[in-house]
Amino acid sequence: MIFSFNATPEFDFITYFARHIGATVNNDLLVIPDHVGNGFIRKLAFGPEFKVTMHHYVLKDDLIIKRSTSGLGNELITIFFYSNEQMLGIAFDNNPNIQFSERDDSAIQVTSNNLSSTIRFPAGHTIRYVVIAIMPSYLKTILALNKLNSTLETITNPGNTFLYFENMTAEAKLLLKNLSAVDMSDGLSQFYMQIKVQELLYLLFQKLSKRESLPHQNINSADAARLLHIRNEIINDLSTPPVLPEMAQIAAMSETKLKQLFKQAFGDTIYNYFQRARMEEAAFLLKQGKRSVAEVGYELGFTNLSHFSRLFKKHYGFTPKRYSSQA
CATH class of the missing domain: 1.10.10 (Arc Repressor Mutant, subunit A)
Incomplete structure (x- = not known):
């Protein structure tokens, strides 16, 4: 199933997606019909400048969501929180073969709405993600910082084209899971959800605020x-x-x-990113308990196991042997 749309601030995902699959929206809730799968999509509007769409479903067919640029410049920030056990395929410029998540089950993507993208979700697996659409000026107001680093300046100033990725913390993953379980019949649920969504934003922007300040390069x-x-x-x-x-x-x-x-x-730099991914892969393999420390080290290209042990301890605070015994 392919769903395509133009990323304008006025676009209402839940309404048009409901039409696409032959369903209806009641009280900002779309229940996925049986012929498509099961689950729901919920919209939360905290005002014209701050909206959230929550997705939690299993589909019978692969879902491909194609977002085309609005052509109007950056008047909206899209923040995509994905947490799942399956790999998420995120692509730009119609390249369908990019996987964002390898071993880790999460991804956070922050983009201006003048970038086109394609996201693929596999059939038969639980899909859980949250999309926050927020105006740059409103985000700048709620961040309420006297001084922004270059990353936050880029995101909160209209007219910039950007793409940022962050790993998701365990705290953010738990928060996402809890958001989908909130009882929306409670009279204060909207208020509660707004607080929790802002908490999610806090966890993200706390990390982005610690990035090194560098001159921004526009991206297409x-x-x-x-x-x-x-x-x-x-x-x-x-x-x-x-x-x-x-x-x-x-x-x-x-x-x-x-x-x-x-x-x-x-x-991060390309090499540092590689080393971090290397250590995360080592941790994943050690947790499985099917390989010894030496086997994991050699599999990841280390000829010197002492060097492997030092790098792993620097990353996780434990030697590979101790980490393996605690997994």
Whole structure:
């Protein structure tokens, strides 16, 4: 199933998606009909500048959501919180083969609405995500900071084109899960939900506020697609460190541009991102308990297990052996 729309501030996802699947919306709630799957989509409007759409369902067919740029510039910020056990396919510029989440079950994407994107959800699996649409000026008001770092300045000032990714904390994952279970028949539920959604925003912007302040480089959908392709190249082979000239050639960018845009989008250098993903993969393999520390180290390209142990301890605070015994 493919659902396409233009990302304008006036667009109401739940209304048009209901028409697309032959369903109705009652009190801002769309119950997924049996012929499509089961679950719900709920809309929360806290005013014209701050809206939320909550998705929690299992579908019988794959769902592909295609968002086309409004063509009007950045007058809306879209924040996408995804938490699930399945990999989420996020693509830009019509490239369908990018997976954002490899072992981790979550993703946070912050974009201006003048980027086109495609998101794929697999059939037969529980889909749980929240989309927050908020005006830049309103976000700046509720953040109420006297001084913003370059990332927050970019996001809250209209006219910028941006794409940022963040990992989701365990606290944010739990909050997302609890949001979908709130009893909306309670008279104060709308008030409660607004508080909790702002808490979700706090957890995100607390992390973004700690990013290094760098001059912002505007990004287009083609650049976004290339960045995700590079990220995919990195995590597809965690046994071999990325080589910048090769990555730049794959991305069809200069080395300088690739370094700048990658760090801007993902909050870290290509090499540091690789090392973090490498350690996360090591932790995942050790938790499974099917491989020894040595086997995990060698599988991830370490010829010196002492070096592997030092890096792992730096990342997690435990040696791989101790981590494995506690998993």
